[in-house]
Amino acid sequence: MSPQTPTDEPRVVVSPGRTVLGVGATETVGTYADRHGTKALVVASEQIFDIHGERILECLHDAGVETAVYDSVRPDPTVENVEAAFDLWSEEGCDVIVTLGGGSSIDTGKATGILATNEGGIRSFGVDKAGYEGVPNPIPPLIAVNTTAGTGSETTRTSVLSDESTSTKFIIVSENIVPDVAIEDPELTVSLPKSHTAFTGIDAFTHAIEAFTSVKSYSVTDNYARDAMDRIVDALPVAWSNGDDVEARTEMMIAQFKAGKAFGNSSVALIHGMARPLGAQLHIPHGLANGLILPYVVEFNQMAAPEKYAEVARILGVADEGESARVAARKASDGIEELCEDISLTGYLDEFGEVPSREEYLEVVPEMTQDAFDSGSPDNNPRKPTREELEELFVRVYDDALAPDSRRRS
Template sequence: MNRQFDFLMPSVNFFGPGVIAKIGDRAKMLNMHKPLVVTQESLEKIENGPVVQTIESLKKAGVDYAIFTGVEPNPKIRNIKAGKKMYEEEKCDSIITVGGGSAHDCGKGIGIVLTNGDDITKLAGIETLDNPLPPLMAVNTTAGTGSELTRHAVITNEEDHLKFVVVSWRNIPLVSFNDPMLMLGVPKSVTAATGCDAFVQAIEPYVSVDHNPITDSQCKEAIQLIQEALPEAVANGQNVEARTKMVEAEMLAGMAFNNANLGYVHAMAHQLGGQYDAPHGVCCALLLTTVEEYNLIACPDRFAELARIMGYDTTGLTTMQAAEKSIDGMREMCKAVGIPSSIKAIGAKPEDFSLMAENALKDGNAFSNPRKGTKQDIIDLYQKAYDGI
């Protein structure tokens, strides 16, 4: 290994059952006098849920707060504008996001427009932020996007239905909280979708052109944990061990893609999510096997290693035969947790594929995909995912 690479993650990460109780003291240590708690109404209503426990801890530490509950799934620009307005009216000085990727990305978006200018669409791209965000902590409640650890803010423009990404080291929360006890009540369908997102986020960085030895080991461990724990977490959400393993996996996958980037699955899934407002994890899972089958010839050795990580015995197989086993493993996992077999399930329409393909190739995730495709290749991949896995 003879090259340089960066490795980015939050400076402090609290992990394990009960860590949420520490948030009040940590807010005080960071001199947060009045954080804006950015979340969803449904999460605020959960009895003794993540929002209630966050507020209790803040109150105990004597930290004032205001609550913004206007985050929509696949957060929109209008959510960011409303959150910024409240931050200013309430004279807040910091942000605490509570929820899954939607809450974290909305909170990052609010922070971005507070210090970098009102038009967030102009900040789409890589390292576009000149100024630091207000201090930001993230309480994560899904396993998951990894957004509580990452430099990405994924936002949907409700006018043109385009999902865009602001990627900057300045977006990385100062502190992340991953408490599996906050995830016991996550519904089955959300557990499956978010778990598949973590699975994809462990696979894409492994075959990314930007992978490095640290991200490789994180991906390996994350894939094994997800295979052990995701079907059980979906079947029995109250299983603390399965939830804990999924949190560990989503953190590892989050750290991996934060540094090794992703690929066409995410670049294409962002278009499905923006166009049809569908759950992000489902969009990723629906595209996974189609895209990775296409990628096989770019790095068969890496896919063969993936097959071995997934537990396949590849003795006596050619490299390509071994590589193909990894696709079987991906297909099996998505099927086991109830992912449908076609993008028809989220309302995809072939007449949209051309524009979505064009935009997918502009998405920042496209650049690290191991195989370089044309617009027609991407249209064909959407069509294949439409015709069925």
């Protein structure tokens, strides 16, 4: 069981320097950028910039802040994205970073900031090379205007990037990359299509449940995680069904923020460890990969933290107070499958996935297993998987949720 208070050693709780949360929060971007600099590098994907770019530039210009725009961030941002954004930062003489978008833009912005104040290529700051807290100098001021209800990256010390030369993802973790300002405006999420509402919402739920059951969890992060799960269970199906429901969008914005603070201070675990290589192999969005894996890892883990998973089952509404922890915990994975079903999660595989044949998939299972172990995330899992068990979990995901005629897809 996790300690209720950090009695063994003090714990750092990271958080953005300021958070502006609520409808209309976007309007404050100019004020904060002006406080931190004179020329902003705006980092976004083309798609998001097309929707919200004009408004952001207007806010910045009205506040007297000049701008340069890098709008080529792709989903699962790459080393090349970071290098190109940094080139523009240098050429234009920028002094503050404004990210516009979800995790991809924020993580690109953080990494661009690392290059601005530190020596070396971006790959050298990955935890596999530099360890945790491997960024020596703080990045320049970063203002994250969040447009999804899922990433949590605006609250964390983490940046996840893709190394295309090896088709793998790597993670940078440092207190020196936490954003100065997080702008959480639920109105910006109204434009999210249903698919991305589903992906980002399940990503946020995964952050919360992994933080809640991680071996690094404790009372502070538990409270963030519990509240996040409570809100997501109620609000995600509503936000998915009716994207214009600003109340549900606001609940999701608060939930993903709290889930971000939960995992940012206690860590994700096996699901994220498996989702990174699975997502890279299948070229599927991060949240979809999490949602495909989630029920199987929860089923695998529940015996190792029955009280925690019993609470998850009660939050999901599939277990009663009167049931023992062991009995209730076993129901958590069913509750999660129901939540995924409500938002048609596996239905998006047709549009967003490139599912290989079973034979081809089995060939990459050992490699995905190795990548999952190398990420370090399984170390935080309440149940430590053996190599064989992890390989079996990957196969189970294929047979039950990925194969075209599998149970969860039919």
